[in-house]
Each structure stands twice: as structure tokens, then as C-alpha cells.
Amino acid sequence: MTSVRVGVVGLRMGLHLAMWCRRVGMTVVAACDRDPERRTAARAELPGAAVVETWAHLLDHDLDAVVLANDFDEHAPLAIAFLERGVHVLSESAACASHEEGRELIAAADRSRATYSFAENYVAHPHVRLIREAVDAGELGRISLIEADYLHGMSPQDMNALVGDPAHWRGRIPPTAYCTHTLSPVLALTDASPVEVTAFVVDEADPRAAVVMATRLSSGALALTRHGFLQGEPDSHWSWVSVRGTRALAESVRAPGERAWAVRVRTEGWAAPDGRTRDEERLPPRHLLDGEPVDRASEGTVRLLQAFRATVEEGKPPLVPVRSAVAASLVGVIGARSLANGSRPIPMPALPGL
Numbered sequence: 001m002t003s004v005r006v007g008v009v010g011l012r013m014g015l016h017l018a019m020w021c022r023r024v025g026m027t028v029v030a031a032c033d034r035d036p037e038r039r040t041a042a043r044a045e046l047p048g049a050a051v052v053e054t055w056a057h058l059l060d061h062d063l064d065a066v067v068l069a070n071d072f073d074e075h076a077p078l079a080i081a082f083l084e085r086g087v088h089v090l091s092e093s094a095a096c097a098s099h100e101e102g103r104e105l106i107a108a109a110d111r112s113r114a115t116y117s118f119a120e121n122y123v124a125h126p127h128v129r130l131i132r133e134a135v136d137a138g139e140l141g142r143i144s145l146i147e148a149d150y151l152h153g154m155s156p157q158d159m160n161a162l163v164g165d166p167a168h169w170r171g172r173i174p175p176t177a178y179c180t181h182t183l184s185p186v187l188a189l190t191d192a193s194p195v196e197v198t199a200f201v202v203d204e205a206d207p208r209a210a211v212v213m214a215t216r217l218s219s220g221a222l223a224l225t226r227h228g229f230l231q232g233e234p235d236s237h238w239s240w241v242s243v244r245g246t247r248a249l250a251e252s253v254r255a256p257g258e259r260a261w262a263v264r265v266r267t268e269g270w271a272a273p274d275g276r277t278r279d280e281e282r283l284p285p286r287h288l289l290d291g292e293p294v295d296r297a298s299e300g301t302v303r304l305l306q307a308f309r310a311t312v313e314e315g316k317p318p319l320v321p322v323r324s325a326v327a328a329s330l331v332g333v334i335g336a337r338s339l340a341n342g343s344r345p346i347p348m349p350a351l352p353g354l
């Protein structure tokens, strides 16, 4: 196969992804945005690509794959349309905005000769991968409690500039919705699916700012996730993850700078073969691209796009497949229902094959 021919929908985060697509060896042949300014910016950055206004025009291009980086709550209909054309899909979060959409997306991916991948770079971030290694090596035992944060320590003015416009997707989505940067690592680390969700507003005086969700997992473990705007921003791309197993703990170090990517592993003496307590900090090796280290915050994106390329070119399984994508996204939908019902626990709806 010649270089994978990619189209991109939405040219803000999408332009960032398009640039990395090129760096990892794919060719961006077409792109679209309804905003003329974004199209002008894209023409400057993507010479040779056809840059158009309407995403449906990309259906007529000779594409192997498409990257969906349009509005957060509008991805599923586009993903289904491209899958029906046999075009491989890499979709930003959320995968779907309702149970019905999620079921339709899974059915479309199952029917298609192409594949669906979720663009969840948080699953491939350095600290999450290090924790996964400890889980796979059996160091932690069975996972009992898993916590994940996706938090921004912004000023009230900056927060309002980001989410204050109800006409923009950031302003119209419920405060539980943007949960896949926590839930996708949770599901990937536990190999479990969500069973029941309870959501709480953190501060009743400022209910939009942040939520905590308690998600019961099919493995029996509990996931506690916090997201939104709280002071104490983690330097590891706003992400902090902690896993308590029956034998040990592995968690991101709460520290600034490079150490934010490190993982602390604590094993009590009773669980160690030599009876000695171990408490160590591990820093993942740098990921190289063309022999050069990738900056830490971009590692997840680079690994994600390399995995997507391998899925399209070599038939490798998607890094985050459609069922995990839909399950993580629906936690935000069900969480919103829990909030609307006084933080009552709400069961997750059934999904085919989960």
C-alpha cells in the first residue's frame, strides 16, 4: 500500500492531528472546516491537500482513512457515514452522544470492511503505559480501586472564556460529558466495562465547574474519576491516574514538570517475596520519532497515530476499539442522568457484545 491517504474533519484539534499524521508517515489529502479562517490556516500548513467547507465532500475523495475532530457531540453520524464508505475512522471524543447513537455506531463498525478507532491519546500517555506494565507484570494483584483526574486549574475568567458560550460545544455539553480522558484509561487498565454510574457536582456553589463520578466496573472494582476545573492542575497533560491492587499501589506522582509523568509503585512488606517494603518512582523512557525524542505531552498522540496507521496498513487491532469508545462516552451521558436525578446511581444501558 502507498502512504495512507487521510482526510480530516474540523481544523483546530484536527489541524494539530493532521500535522502529526504527516510526521508519522501518512498523507493528508483532504481536510474541511466550516470556518473560513480555519481553512486558510490549514491551506498554509497542508500544501497539496484539498481544503473544503463541507465534510460530506470528503466522502467523494479517494480516502483510506478519516480523522474526525469536529464538534464533541457530533461525531457518530460522520463516523457511520465514513464506515459505510469503507473508510477507516479515527474519531475524537466523544464517540457518541446517546445510547441509540452508540448502538448504531457499533453496528456500523461491525458491518464495515473498514475499522473504527477512538482517538484517546490518554490511553497512550507515558504514565498510563507504565501503570499498565505494572498491571501486566502482576505486581498489583487484582485491581480494587482506580482513580483518574482530568483537571484544569484555570482562572474563573479563562474558564468562562472556554465554556461560557452555550452555542459552542464546550458550553452546551453537560459537565459529566468530557469524561473519556479518565474513563478510557480506566477501562484500558482494568479490561472491564462500566456497569453503573453515580455522578456528583463537586461544589454546589459552582455546579458546572467540576464533577466526581463513581463508576462500578464489571470486574467488581470501583472507578472514581474527577474532571473539569479544579485548582491543582497535573502537569502530565491534565491527567493523574492511581491504581490500588490487592497487592500494591501504582500511581502518577503528584509533582510538577517531568516528574508528573513518573509513576510511584508501593508494595508493602507482607506482599513482597523478601518481606521488605518497596516504594519506588519509575520514569518511562522517551518515545522516539525519526530518532528524536517526542515531547512528553505528544507521546500519546504519536503512539495513537502510529497505532492507527498500523490498523489501516497492517490490520492490527485498534488501540481503543469501538465498544470501549462507546462505553467510555456513555458514562458521561449516564452520569448526566445521575446528576439530574439527585446523584442517584444509574445502570449503564446494555450494549451489543459488552
Ligand SMILES: NC(=O)c1ccc[n+]([C@@H]2O[C@H](COP(=O)([O-])OP(=O)(O)OC[C@H]3O[C@@H](n4cnc5c(N)ncnc54)[C@H](O)[C@@H]3O)[C@@H](O)[C@H]2O)c1
Pocket (backbone or CB within 6 Å): 009, 010, 011, 012, 013, 014, 032, 033, 034, 035, 038, 053, 054, 055, 069, 070, 071, 072, 073, 092, 093, 094, 119, 120, 121, 169
Ligand atoms: N485528545 C485531546 O487531547 C483533545 C484535545 C483537544 C480537543 N479534542 C477533541 O477534538 C474535537 C475538536 O475540539 P477543538 O478543541 O478542536 O474544538 P473547536 O470547536 O475549537 O474546533 C472544532 C472545529 O471543527 C469545525 N467543525 C465543527 N463541525 C464541523 C462540520 N460539521 N463541518 C466542518 N467543520 C466543522 C469548527 O468550525 C471548528 O473549527 C473535540 O471532540 C474535542 O474533544 C481532543
